Amino acid sequence: MSLENTINEAIKTAMRAKDKVALDSLRAVKSQILLLKTEARGAEVSAEQEIAILQRMVKQRKDSSEQFTAQGRNDLAEVEEAQMKIIEQFLPKQLSAQELEAEMKNIIAETGAESIKDLGKVMGVASKSLTGKSDGKSISEMAKKLLS
Known part of the structure; x- marks a missing residue:
């Protein structure tokens, strides 16, 4: 199953569970995948490109979380960290x-x-x-x- 299909199934599950953080995170991933497909103009999107998108999104959330924590905005940092954990679920197992x-x-x-x-x-x-x-x-x- 492609990453896009996996994300779509996860979105449905998050909708049923009424999990707003997961839903927001997954929709952001889907948006980035669709943007990549649009830029590719019909060409197949490789697994490496999908992984790169996920890694970029995790890094963005990590950076945002660090900035929010430095500014004393722990409420916003927690949201970013929760989204980061959801996105990381779709990445391959990280090496120790x-x-x-x-x-x-x-x-x-x-x-x-x-x-x-x-x-x-x-x-x-x-x-x-x-x-x-x-x-x-x-x-x-x-x-x-x-x-x-």
Whole structure:
């Protein structure tokens, strides 16, 4: 089942449960998917593109939550965090720190990277192979740690 169909089913479930936060979150995801389809002009939307949309939306909510918390608006931060958790349900299982480190060591060995100078080469491969499994910031931090 495609992500769009999964989201549509989740919207129906949220409507029946009268879960406003879930409904708002899911409608936002559906909106972004439809926007991507419109921009693609009838071309198929890949799973990687759908994952990228979800990751972007999670990151936006995380950033908003941090800003609201810094401003003392915990009520708004809680809404953003709740929406973030709902959207994360549709992402692939995220790698733990240990799993990410093991994957990054494999990628470093594959690319033959030896120092921080090879960071770009490692990040190129890691970004493609770990799409959806970890965010770019975590991948970058782990690559820098292992190459230093």
